[in-house]
Amino acid sequence: MPRIDSAAELEELRKGILSKRDPNKPYIAICAGMGCHGLSNDRIITAFEEEVKKQDLKKKVDIRATGCHGFCEKGPIVVIYPEQICYVEVMPGDVPEIVSQTVLGKKVIDRLIYTDPNTGEKAAHQSEIPFYKNQMQHLINNNTKIDPKSIDDYLAIGGYSALSKALLEMSPEQVLEEIKKSNLRGRGGGGFPAGKKWETARNAPGEEKYVIVNSHEGELGAFMDRAIFMGNPHSVLEGLIIGAYAIGSHQGFIYTRHDTPQLKNNIDIALAKAEEYGLLGENILGSGFNFNVEVHFDIGIFVSGESSALMKSIEGKNPEPRAKYIRTSVRGIWEKPSNLNNVETWANVPLIINKGSEWYASIGTERSKGTKLISLSGNIVNTGVAEVPFGTTIREIIYDIGGGIPNGKKLKAVHFGGPMGGSIPESYLDTPLDFDELAELGAPIGAGSMLVLDEDTNMVDVIRFFLDFLSNESCGKCVPCREGIRQMLKIVTNISEGNGREGDIQLLEEISEVAAAASLCALGKTASDPLLSTLRYFRDEYEANIK
Amino acid sequence: MKEILLQIDGKEVKATEGMTVLEAARSADIFIPTLCYHEKLKPYGGCRICTVEVEVRGWTRPVAACLYPVEQDLKVRTRSEKVDRIRKMILELLLAHAPYSIELQNLAQEYGADKDRFEKESSFCILCGLCVRYCAEVKKKHAVGFVKSGAKREISFIPEISSKECWNCKECFPLCGTSYLQAAFVLAESLAFSSASSKNATEK
Numbered sequence A: 001m002p003r004i005d006s007a008a009e010l011e012e013l014r015k016g017i018l019s020k021r022d023p024n025k026p027y028i029a030i031c032a033g034m035g036c037h038g039l040s041n042d043r044i045i046t047a048f049e050e051e052v053k054k055q056d057l058k059k060k061v062d063i064r065a066t067g068c069h070g071f072c073e074k075g076p077i078v079v080i081y082p083e084q085i086c087y088v089e090v091m092p093g094d095v096p097e098i099v100s101q102t103v104l105g106k107k108v109i110d111r112l113i114y115t116d117p118n119t120g121e122k123a124a125h126q127s128e129i130p131f132y133k134n135q136m137q138h139l140i141n142n143n144t145k146i147d148p149k150s151i152d153d154y155l156a157i158g159g160y161s162a163l164s165k166a167l168l169e170m171s172p173e174q175v176l177e178e179i180k181k182s183n184l185r186g187r188g189g190g191g192f193p194a195g196k197k198w199e200t201a202r203n204a205p206g207e208e209k210y211v212i213v214n215s216h217e218g219e220l221g222a223f224m225d226r227a228i229f230m231g232n233p234h235s236v237l238e239g240l241i242i243g244a245y246a247i248g249s250h251q252g253f254i255y256t257r258h259d260t261p262q263l264k265n266n267i268d269i270a271l272a273k274a275e276e277y278g279l280l281g282e283n284i285l286g287s288g289f290n291f292n293v294e295v296h297f298d299i300g301i302f303v304s305g306e307s308s309a310l311m312k313s314i315e316g317k318n319p320e321p322r323a324k325y326i327r328t329s330v331r332g333i334w335e336k337p338s339n340l341n342n343v344e345t346w347a348n349v350p351l352i353i354n355k356g357s358e359w360y361a362s363i364g365t366e367r368s369k370g371t372k373l374i375s376l377s378g379n380i381v382n383t384g385v386a387e388v389p390f391g392t393t394i395r396e397i398i399y400d401i402g403g404g405i406p407n408g409k410k411l412k413a414v415h416f417g418g419p420m421g422g423s424i425p426e427s428y429l430d431t432p433l434d435f436d437e438l439a440e441l442g443a444p445i446g447a448g449s450m451l452v453l454d455e456d457t458n459m460v461d462v463i464r465f466f467l468d469f470l471s472n473e474s475c476g477k478c479v480p481c482r483e484g485i486r487q488m489l490k491i492v493t494n495i496s497e498g499n500g501r502e503g504d505i506q507l508l509e510e511i512s513e514v515a516a517a518a519s520l521c522a523l524g525k526t527a528s529d530p531l532l533s534t535l536r537y538f539r540d541e542y543e544a545n546i547k
Numbered sequence B: 001m002k003e004i005l006l007q008i009d010g011k012e013v014k015a016t017e018g019m020t021v022l023e024a025a026r027s028a029d030i031f032i033p034t035l036c037y038h039e040k041l042k043p044y045g046g047c048r049i050c051t052v053e054v055e056v057r058g059w060t061r062p063v064a065a066c067l068y069p070v071e072q073d074l075k076v077r078t079r080s081e082k083v084d085r086i087r088k089m090i091l092e093l094l095l096a097h098a099p100y101s102i103e104l105q106n107l108a109q110e111y112g113a114d115k116d117r118f119e120k121e122s123s124f125c126i127l128c129g130l131c132v133r134y135c136a137e138v139k140k141k142h143a144v145g146f147v148k149s150g151a152k153r154e155i156s157f158i159p160e161i162s163s164k165e166c167w168n169c170k171e172c173f174p175l176c177g178t179s180y181l182q183a184a185f186v187l188a189e190s191l192a193f194s195s196a197s198s199k200n201a202t203e204k
């Protein structure tokens, strides 16, 4: 593959790829995402490959092992294009029938299509399944269309056109302006305006600057970063290169999970391919802009996802946070300006450049723009990853997309943001998904995990679980966090075992206040947020166990 | 060096750029308690007892004085109801580990901290890291280090290094605000050094 040196050559290449592709040629998209992987989808992929070989269909049918489709509850998922027939819970034994009946015979196999457990209605096409129908997908929808290992697949859906536009038609200032106008806010937990952070890094003194992808995804119950990055690695990379151009950085880092080898593998392939095509490295697309990327494994401890700890870890040191009185975007890795964004934040960037900030800002609420990936887990019919515009109510997410609560149970609470988040009770379900509104209710959305809890849940136990998690997964450097969590965990454990004592709630509140005010990093500062949200809405459950 | 004027407890203080609030306060004889700070070491920010309130552009927030850089016109309050509450709690949390530490007892008196507020923990270490950092930064030996994370964090002598280096040094001993360090050393000595040195002996 000769490298691409101009916008014209990129479009030429794209045309070449598309001209060799027949949009009516059947292809089988088999989910190879994290959820389905656990269900040994590799056996299904092999079965399809063998069947296609056996029936001598190699020229007539394409097979793609794709990233996560989101509907993990019903995995392994197989979608047959161009009709978009969606089969759920597919077993290797179903494969010959799917190939003969559906791929060749164009017939739907009734047994394998989705049946709504609530209404008994069947849906043969992906777009008719309530889980998908009620989403607005701008990011995860591409997962079914591409093999993450194929850069040609990404180019075929318009990949790298935003990079070409940014590098060859826009100045770095214009790119920055566009991101600022889009109001894109960070998806990693804080909701900090991305454009503002980029600007700080851009204006920070120093020649050498870094851009980083945070792919640690430590939030319990969160798997959307993995879904995007594993399923569509080039989209994240494209965003990163555009960001680097706007900020004036020539070196990027990807901080990724050490326990997910397929993710690292897909990232490595994407980097190698992008470099081969001239989309990464020296003189990208003939623009004169140079940019390289290094991949680093995370340290498997929750706190290593925190920005300053992550940067220490990239330097090869222990992932211990430092005080950020001087921001990491001014002084980060090796004291150089370092702009860190979450996987999903970066993935939004090409979209904004391609479609414009105005289009982007038309989606969502006043202060939360675009779509958000949500990981649904807990007592919910459809676990998985969904994408919705900000402003969607929590009720819509849980009932229309998530299919409600299983076993006829009632919903009790929804917990957002994992161990640094908070819970809201049933009565707040009509709250729209919005950074600020949920934060005001004491349940900041964090990275986007939504743990749904039914009426049988004991909230004190939930909090005990989170505190226990944090007591192991913090670094232990500072006293308010290390000792505060230790004591809060003891008290909450006593309460959950029915041995609460008079004054325990006040003591919890007192420790919380000190941990929030005096801890070194955001872990300690927000460690008691889940506790405080439950003291706000479910105080009676604590009181009931205090003698 | 640029000169910076700030206010600490209502008093005008002259500092230079790059100084921390703690350094500026000390230069003006204003006392801020510290447990993990040491002149010879890089500021660490672990104990948080040095928490003070700063006011920047009308906005008050608690910060660690040993880390917070001085700024022109910064207003610092080294005591306030909130600061005192924070220090009291920190002391109570630490006294659960080291109830006999004179340093902690003195501060506890000042801030009205109750040494029996929390159930006693068997470890006597307050994890200020003075020994670990002194050995790494000043002696460059790394004979003692932190192990494990979160609530399980501990200091530990590395037998391979400490069996060679510590005998003639022991400079970290007087830095310890509790008696834990010496106890840990003696323990490591009795349990691990003999095997570490006998291993060395057999290797030779």
Ligand SMILES: Cc1cc2nc3c(=O)[nH]c(=O)nc-3n(C[C@H](O)[C@H](O)[C@H](O)COP(=O)(O)O)c2cc1C
Pocket (backbone or CB within 6 Å): A185, A186, A187, A188, A189, A190, A191, A192, A194, A214, A215, A216, A217, A218, A219, A302, A303, A304, A305, A306, A307, A308, A340, A341, A342, A343, A345, A346, A447, A521, A522, A523
């Ligand atoms: C304890 C802790 C853990 C964190 N873990 C993650 C993580 O796993 N992934 C992530 O993107 N951000 C994580 N963050 C947030 C990062 O510090 C940082 O704000 C974020 O990566 C910035 O990207 P964004 O502005 O695009 O959200 C964590 C923060 C804390 C305090």
Ligand code: SF4
Pocket (backbone or CB within 6 Å): A303, A320, A321, A474, A475, A476, A477, A478, A479, A481, A482, A519, A520, A521, A522, A523, A524, A525
């Ligand atoms: S707040 Fe917790 S995680 Fe953060 S530095 Fe302190 S001990 Fe470590």
Ligand code: FES
Pocket (backbone or CB within 6 Å): B033, B034, B035, B036, B037, B044, B045, B046, B047, B048, B049, B050, B051, B064, B065, B066, B067
């Ligand atoms: S002296 Fe500042 S945190 Fe310990």
